Amino acid sequence: MSLEKARRLENTGPPGPSGQAESIDERPDGAPDGLRRPTIASVASAAAVSRQTVSNVINAPHRVGEQTRRRVERAIAEAGYRPLKTAQALRTRRSNLIAVGIPNADGARNLLIEGFLHALTVEAQRRGYRILLVTGADDASEIKAYDELLTDYDIDALVFTGTHRGDQRIPWLLNKGTRFVTFGRPWGTKAAHPWVDVDGAGGVRDATEHLIEIGHQRIAFIGWPGGSGVGEDRLSGWEQACRTAGLPLRDLSRRIEDGLEQGRQACASLLDSPKAPTAIVCVSDTLAVGAWVEVTARGGRPGRDVAIIGFDDSPMASMIGLSSVAQPLSAAAAVCVDCVQSLNRSTGTSMTAPLQVLLAPKLIVRASG
Amino acid sequence: MSLEKARRLENTGPPGPSGQAESIDERPDGAPDGLRRPTIASVASAAAVSRQTVSNVINAPHRVGEQTRRRVERAIAEAGYRPLKTAQALRTRRSNLIAVGIPNADGARNLLIEGFLHALTVEAQRRGYRILLVTGADDASEIKAYDELLTDYDIDALVFTGTHRGDQRIPWLLNKGTRFVTFGRPWGTKAAHPWVDVDGAGGVRDATEHLIEIGHQRIAFIGWPGGSGVGEDRLSGWEQACRTAGLPLRDLSRRIEDGLEQGRQACASLLDSPKAPTAIVCVSDTLAVGAWVEVTARGGRPGRDVAIIGFDDSPMASMIGLSSVAQPLSAAAAVCVDCVQSLNRSTGTSMTAPLQVLLAPKLIVRASG
DNA sequence: TTGAAAGCGCTAACAT
DNA sequence: ATGTTAGCGCTTTCAA
Numbered sequence: 001m002s003l004e005k006a007r008r009l010e011n012t013g014p015p016g017p018s019g020q021a022e023s024i025d026e027r028p029d030g031a032p033d034g035l036r037r038p039t040i041a042s043v044a045s046a047a048a049v050s051r052q053t054v055s056n057v058i059n060a061p062h063r064v065g066e067q068t069r070r071r072v073e074r075a076i077a078e079a080g081y082r083p084l085k086t087a088q089a090l091r092t093r094r095s096n097l098i099a100v101g102i103p104n105a106d107g108a109r110n111l112l113i114e115g116f117l118h119a120l121t122v123e124a125q126r127r128g129y130r131i132l133l134v135t136g137a138d139d140a141s142e143i144k145a146y147d148e149l150l151t152d153y154d155i156d157a158l159v160f161t162g163t164h165r166g167d168q169r170i171p172w173l174l175n176k177g178t179r180f181v182t183f184g185r186p187w188g189t190k191a192a193h194p195w196v197d198v199d200g201a202g203g204v205r206d207a208t209e210h211l212i213e214i215g216h217q218r219i220a221f222i223g224w225p226g227g228s229g230v231g232e233d234r235l236s237g238w239e240q241a242c243r244t245a246g247l248p249l250r251d252l253s254r255r256i257e258d259g260l261e262q263g264r265q266a267c268a269s270l271l272d273s274p275k276a277p278t279a280i281v282c283v284s285d286t287l288a289v290g291a292w293v294e295v296t297a298r299g300g301r302p303g304r305d306v307a308i309i310g311f312d313d314s315p316m317a318s319m320i321g322l323s324s325v326a327q328p329l330s331a332a333a334a335v336c337v338d339c340v341q342s343l344n345r346s347t348g349t350s351m352t353a354p355l356q357v358l359l360a361p362k363l364i365v366r367a368s369g
Numbered sequence: 370m371s372l373e374k375a376r377r378l379e380n381t382g383p384p385g386p387s388g389q390a391e392s393i394d395e396r397p398d399g400a401p402d403g404l405r406r407p408t409i410a411s412v413a414s415a416a417a418v419s420r421q422t423v424s425n426v427i428n429a430p431h432r433v434g435e436q437t438r439r440r441v442e443r444a445i446a447e448a449g450y451r452p453l454k455t456a457q458a459l460r461t462r463r464s465n466l467i468a469v470g471i472p473n474a475d476g477a478r479n480l481l482i483e484g485f486l487h488a489l490t491v492e493a494q495r496r497g498y499r500i501l502l503v504t505g506a507d508d509a510s511e512i513k514a515y516d517e518l519l520t521d522y523d524i525d526a527l528v529f530t531g532t533h534r535g536d537q538r539i540p541w542l543l544n545k546g547t548r549f550v551t552f553g554r555p556w557g558t559k560a561a562h563p564w565v566d567v568d569g570a571g572g573v574r575d576a577t578e579h580l581i582e583i584g585h586q587r588i589a590f591i592g593w594p595g596g597s598g599v600g601e602d603r604l605s606g607w608e609q610a611c612r613t614a615g616l617p618l619r620d621l622s623r624r625i626e627d628g629l630e631q632g633r634q635a636c637a638s639l640l641d642s643p644k645a646p647t648a649i650v651c652v653s654d655t656l657a658v659g660a661w662v663e664v665t666a667r668g669g670r671p672g673r674d675v676a677i678i679g680f681d682d683s684p685m686a687s688m689i690g691l692s693s694v695a696q697p698l699s700a701a702a703a704v705c706v707d708c709v710q711s712l713n714r715s716t717g718t719s720m721t722a723p724l725q726v727l728l729a730p731k732l733i734v735r736a737s738g
Numbered sequence: 739t740t741g742a743a744a745g746c747g748c749t750a751a752c753a754t
Numbered sequence: 755a756t757g758t759t760a761g762c763g764c765t766t767t768c769a770a
Contacts, residue, residue: 049740049741050740050741050742051741052740052741052742053739053740053741056739056740063739063740064739064740065739065740068739068740087746089746090746090747090748091746092746093746
């Protein structure tokens with residue numbers, strides 16, 4: 001007996017009097033029931049209601065009567081029924097899919113992407129969303145990849161990182177009208193869109209203040225060359241903390257490219273200078289590890305002889321006992337997914353101010369500082 | 370004029386009875402044509418063929434006549450048409466989606482997952498697949514997550530890493546009949562399933578032989594405690610190379626937990642022993658970095674005073690100039706996606722031997738060795 | 739509160 | 755070689 005026929009047969013009668021027990025019993029396809037995926041029709045049949053009522057129990061329970069709802073819920077549970085997202089998506093044009101753009105260059109920031117992705121996956125799963133990956137070699141090819149993905153699926157929203165000056169993705173997405181959130185502020189652009197970021201200046205300020213509290217009076221900063229929004233932001237945190245505490249800045253900062261060797265050299269230059277610092281805050285863990293290695297190579301012990309604090313709390317930091325400013329990746333991911341959810345709840349035409357969140361990072365104190 | 374109506378009008382001709390040419394001409398929705406996503410119907414209309422023919426041009430071009438095909442292809446290109454995967458998936462029960470299970474613990478192996486994920490995304494994109502992420506805290510919750518995902522979508526296949534002894538996921542998936550590939554051999558189980566892995570023994574053998582070639586006679590190995598399949602595999606590579614070359618093994622190996630401090634200590638103990646090694650091969654980059662730090666702290670320079678080689682070529686390795694055995698992540702990802710493709714091509718009933726591939730890693734020689 | 743009908747966009751099966 | 759019909763599983767719309 002086909003499921004559809006069964007449903008119809010069972011539905012004979014007023015609201016739910018039950019005019020069942022017909023005679024037919026063979027099903028056209030010989031598939032055993034147990035192996036067939038439950039459909040909304042099979043559940044409807046089992047609960048002796050229409051498919052629509054089952055749908056309502058799932059998507060709009062308030063519209064369904066108390067008794068009916070319970071009966072349907074039991075049928076759903078017994079069948080282990082879950083709506084097929086593909087069919088829902090086709091009908092509603094909502095996929096519950098969040099596309100995430102991942103970068104491909106190898107660099108300091110990439111050590112974070114794994115943690116961020118994991119956090120996103122957890123948060124998305126918690127709210128019934130799924131994470132779909134997309135990648136491109138540069139802005140242009142990434143845009144092409146986004147375009148294809150957005151054409152192939154009814155993606156609910158896009159999340160990506162690595163926003164930078166002159167980012168071509170943002171205007172493209174704004175123009176296309178795609179919903180998106182970035183992990184990272186827009187640097188040097190006036191376009192407003194939802195973003196989540198971590199307060200780098202605050203993090204470095206916290207680190208510097210921590211060093212001041214434990215007695216340091218000469219605190220250096222190893223940063224990146226100018227032009228990077230992230231770098232300038234973090235640098236400013238060190239300046240603020242030192243100024244507020246009345247500590248010197250002069251000759252205590254270095255501006256270099258990211259890299260362990262660069263960090264070693266900058267550290268050496270600082271330690272060899274007339275008024276050597278007793279503590280060094282670095283814009284990245286990579287540079288901090290360089291400093292850490294230099295201190296170690298000189299027979300010193302980071303934290304006892306020279307304090308060192310990095311940024312990002314990469315796996316390496318915990319490995320070598322490097323204090324570091326940790327980005328709250330789980331919180332950032334949660335905010336991203338929340339944002340996607342609210343973007344999709346709104347009818348689309350209501351243009352409220354885009355959500356922009358700055359999260360406070362957390363200083364992880366280890367042996368080095 | 371609505372697209373559907375247009376199609377009907379243009380189809381006036383023999384095959385179809387064609388009782389068209391009605392009078393109505395306004396479209397209910399006032400949406401401008403340009404903003405509407407092209408559908409197979411709109412393309413069919415533009416090319417004056419049936420939807421089925423458009424579908425054939427895309428999915429079975431050989432069934433379509435030369436002229437028609439070109440005309441349809443032009444219409445597809447002009448409209449920028451791409452089939453909606455959601456609708457295809459509903460009809461064909463193939464989603465072109467590959468689910469990837471990602472672990473959540475932080476450890477040495479996790480440094481690799483990011484590269485593997487990126488490679489998978491690239492390879493999947495290249496072949497028209499998409500990567501969907503799924504995660505769980507342990508085997509059991511991961512299985513639950515898999516189950517829900519597999520129920521929600523018609524996932525084409527599952528890929529996951531971190532196979533281990535007593536892995537519960539493998540029997541569960543085999544029993545469920547889900548198509549899957551693992552990146553990592555099944556350790557200590559007889560169940561056969563498709564997998565891709567890297568030849569750890571071969572990689573360590575290569576590293577050891579490289580050290581022998583450049584003149585080392587006493588080569589040590591820092592490995593993990595027994596019980597880990599991966600660890601024993603790599604250890605055996607060192608033993609083989611040394612035995613073959615007639616070099617000593619005695620007192621030249623250490624078996625410790627992964628960790629930088631452990632690596633430092635093991636290195637110190639080796640260097641302080643009566644017949645100290647001149648080179649050290651490590652089962653992981655973490656331990657190798659520990660050794661690297663110890664040598665550096667003693668005022669030595671890795672590569673000049675003591676050679677050190679790690680395993681996995683983690684970001685750390687390139688950062689500090691540590692030689693390391695790199696896993697061919699792109700190749701592994703490509704094999705995984707190929708495998709998924711062939712699994713889905715087969716009708717499902719043809720039970721050929723599962724694909725099992727062992728890839729050769731590549732020694733990256735840097736300053737340390 | 740519940741049910742029937744229609745249809746999302748696509749393709750398998752069958753007709754021509 | 756091409757077209758017609760039906761239907762994947764679900765939800766929207768409208769009727770009862």
